[in-house]
Amino acid sequence: MSSRAASLPEEGRLRSLVDFYSTQMRTSVVAQLQYRAANYFYMLGMVAEPVIYLVVWSTIAEQHGGAVNGITAGQFAAYYIVWTLVRNMNIVFGAPFWEWRIREGRLAGDLLRPLNILHYDLAYFAGWKFVVVGLWLPIAVGLSAVFHPDLHPSALEIVVFIIAIWGAYFVRSMFQATLGMLNFWTTRGAAVFDLYMATEMLLSGRLVPLALMPGWVQTLANFLPFKWTFGFPIESLVSNLSTRSLLLGLGAQVMWTVIGYVLFTFAWRAAIKRFSAVGA
């Protein structure tokens, strides 16, 4: 082979991966800053959901002498204001968007590159978080001024919370990506995605704090991934969880991230053989 055709030398693997994450995250921030106004309206729209829950539960709490199952209006406020941050942190490349990625030929472009496809999404959305957290801060201040949250976290809880919101991001990324593989078998996966979302709403603490759910639901939630993407990060900051519970929660996030990654890897290997590169 011609020596002129030799490829360029490569940087080391780990260094390159760190370099890729920082570059992709920067690129994501640059792209998102192009749409500051759109992002802000999106954030405002997203806040509507927890505000509705918050108003409903605060009203119920007042009607029940100031608390529901021991949760006061101030604690509800803390729960749902932290909810808004956790929700923004666990937004990932959703399963339904895999259909768009395939149809638009984006997947073909990604497959031509020498990098696991998960890295693109993890890095891109991780960068996006820095933009939305910046936009979230004034919203959180506004909500706090109106609803007076009862929030007094310890230093340990703050540290665990910061780790847990990233843990939630990874767990949710893995399971949404695995679910997204369904798009390689059918273009009508919406019903399955909706079922998954509904289950997540109920068993994650997104719709209702898990403490208000029946005991068997709480037990079931402990053995499924959903709680570790919503309820646990919120409770790590707003509830007085024991140090053991905090560490067990982080451990559960690591475990579900690994399980999700293994499931994704198997599903991906099968899915990619079915890829017909339509739209590419």
Next chain:
Amino acid sequence: MSESVVHVSELTKVFKVPEREAGLRAAGKALIRRKTRDVHAVEAISFDIEPGEVVGFLGPNGAGKTTTLKMLAGLLYPTSGEARVLGHIPSRREKHYLRRMTMVMGNRNQLQWDIPALDSFELNRAIYRLRREDYLAMRDELVELLDVGDLVRKPVRNLSLGERMKVEIVGSLLHRPMVLFLDEPTIGLDVTMQKRIRTFVSEYNQRYGATVLLTSHYMADVEALCKRVIVIHHGQILFDGALANLANEFAAYKTIGVLLEDGSAELDSYGEVISRDGDRAVLRVPKAETSRVAARLLSEHEVLDLTIEEPPIEDVIEMVFAQSR
């Protein structure tokens, strides 16, 4: 003889396509028993490409060109047969392989739409694990070769189709691939831009000794770049050889251009007159009779000039497809 860069043997791709009649009854039946049809996009094709070759891959829409390219790029799993590129099996999508090849799809945009191409280039640097000094040198060289200049600083969405294609090519070649799969790289571009991209591909091939497999509906691309062509139709190879030999093998006629002293001379008896402009005429004559007709013209008329040519490559390709029907 050197080892082939691309080796394809009995490569086949069959797609299963769902199929049903129109109407409610057929829709109901499809619920119980889904009918599918096998579409043989590529059928047992074989060829080899040597290092540094630029090969044109020709065929009408649906012939199997892009499917073959996608199998070679690792985007599609073959149904059967063997493909090896640079010693790798493409469908395994090994990172070492992906770092040494590229595929440019003329109708697809792989750069990020909302940001300047420079940002996407930077991302490719990280993805391909390029050393910064190598990346900068290669980027600047490509920017200069394609005359992209400040275009790389504009958001991609603000570029014209031709400008976008040029920056797309820069982005695809930053890692200096040894094999280029170019799928309609000049589609939709104006003549000047087509020429620019052709010149660039030729320059890249010569500068780096890269191997190129190119599909294009523009014969000017093929004539300018490819000494060898592979013609594919209905998933099967109809011709694989020198572009110059294509006409010899498939064209049933040649064209004779004459410039006569007497512009009113009757020429119908020599062959089919395909154009006449005063003293000039172009005749289409059966290949076997070309010499005899030319001799008759020279002996029976005052001929000021006479040329014998193969038919245009577009016509030859059309003949190839017509003969395969």
